[in-house]
Amino acid sequence: MIKVSEAAKTKVVALMAEEGFSPQNDYIRVGVKSGGCSGLSYDLKFDNQQQTEDKVFEDNGVKIIVDKKSFLYLIGTTLEYSGGLNGAGFVFNNPNANRTCGCGESFSL
Numbered sequence: 001m002i003k004v005s006e007a008a009k010t011k012v013v014a015l016m017a018e019e020g021f022s023p024q025n026d027y028i029r030v031g032v033k034s035g036g037c038s039g040l041s042y043d044l045k046f047d048n049q050q051q052t053e054d055k056v057f058e059d060n061g062v063k064i065i066v067d068k069k070s071f072l073y074l075i076g077t078t079l080e081y082s083g084g085l086n087g088a089g090f091v092f093n094n095p096n097a098n099r100t101c102g103c104g105e106s107f108s109l
Helices: 006-018 068-074
Strands: 027-034 040-047 055-059 062-066 078-084 087-093 106-108
Touching: 006 062, 006 078, 027 068, 062 068
Parallel strands: 027 062
Antiparallel strands: 027 040, 040 106, 055 062, 078 087
């Protein structure tokens, strides 16, 4: 399961509305792909289509879909949002990651 912090929920709802998506009907698609300075990087986008192999979750009023392959890397992850002085953005708190890069956008197991 993937969890969503309150700050991330607030930002997701606002961004979905800006981009023409509905938090009640559409999803955040979270995935993992090769790349980044630590070997794997996170992929985050809005989607209105669920694929047959997708895992579907809902936490804190946000619907999340994850492809089957990425799910293994993301079990227990919390999506957070930081609006600090060092830059605003989504942050993945992934307990499975052994090493992360300084920007928090990539990791390795």
